[in-house]
Amino acid sequence: LEALEQGAKEVILAYRRTKKQAPAGIYEINSLIRKGVKWMELVSPVEIVRKNEKVKGIKLQKMKLGEPDESGRPRPIPIPGSEFVLEVDTVIEAVGEIATPPLVNDFLGIKLDRKNRIIVDEHYRTTNPKVWAAGDVVTGPSFIGNAVKTGLYAAKSIHIHLSNKLL
Template identity: 55%
Template sequence: MKFTFLCKSKPSTTGKKVAIVGAGIAGLSAAGYLVCKGFEVDIYDKQPLVGGMATLAIPSYRILPSDVLEGAEDLVKNFGVKIYLNTKVVCGERHDEGDDFVKQVIDLRNLMKEYHAILIATGTWRSRKLGVPGEEARGVVDALTFLYRLKLIEHGLIKEAPPKPRKVIVIGAGLSAVDAAEEALRLDAEEVYLVYRRTKKEAPCGEYYIEDLIMKGIKWVELAAPTKILTENNTVKAVEFQKMRLGPPDKTGRPAPIPIPGSEFILEADLVIPAIGEISTPPFTFECAELKQFLDEKGYIISKGYRLGNTNVFVAGDVLTGPTKLGEACKHGLYAAKAIEVFLRGV
């Protein structure tokens, strides 16, 4: 992860300062580009480590966190980038997953005044909800929180190991679902089910990952959607599913799952992991008068390009696009950094 691949040493400064909110792959890639163009860069992140989900959510057998950490260390040591960790930047109020280590909160509007440009690269630190009864019971843990806590243990940031699950149900078929199912298997769960409302052909992760999980012993259940979490003393005991059939394509272009009446069935579990996607977490809410016009009704960022209207605020990565792969986040960070360079040079 050589983020400063455009230069061998720090060039002379332009005197312009850029703040990057979010130290994930998009933010670090943008920082590397900007310092090589002579800009002073400060990075703010709410986590105790840089790297975003590459360091704190994606299992180490998919990406080595040390690669990201060493790349960030190079930015600090050799190019003068300042990184402020445990620092949440937000305009308005909102609690997101991954806020566990926040020690100070900075108003985004203050950074807009202090810096010539701001880049928002805060990623997707909220999980989608299933919207079924019993979802708040003990033993129901979304994939992001499940993976995040395992990574915190790996990095020595928390000591409490998760209890060994007996029967695990992972709901979804994206990359987060794949990672959660595989990590549950590595925790020596007796049974791990991966349940998806379509077939493996429509799985966002691709058929290869599904086949690989099946070979490792994970039980694949397709064309089924949860209807309720069954509990006892507010603790999960099982999940009721309803069988589905595929209908005409929906707005995603994939066949729509249609419930089959009277087809309910139950799978026992002591750990249920919803993994139906993450939601972008911009560092401003509808309470932020200066920027609320750039949010749609769901709170997602609206932007035709990398710059938010006529402000000095730019945006890049998953916070704008939704969850993507690391290569896309890297590219997004570089393109946004180029847009910032054009803006600051007055081209």
């Protein structure tokens, strides 16, 4: 949503299951859709397509739902030969369900707090000035909407930094 507010022409959220199985919940997803986010379900990212080190697209694979997995939700199963490339210029990853910050405090100059969360400033920059962090590794376990929101704020901060603007 922040990406749309910052001028992105289009924001697409791709998910390997359907709205019904999404941890964020149908209400939150429908709210994003009403605000302009496009929802793609039953697709899973395979590869980020680059040309001259710039993002040009994302290769997605269509999925179908199978028997329930350990979470009780239908397991997403890749459909062979269903890959396609969606033309995009930016990819923001929101993957995983367990926060996995570095296991050692001060790894690559990134400091952790006493709850093992990555310490960031108001721009989501870590104690290593070349690394930003957002989502559960910063806040602790939360809803996906919060992770997306902080990820978008971090993306804005990175954009400003790379555009040589002052933070």
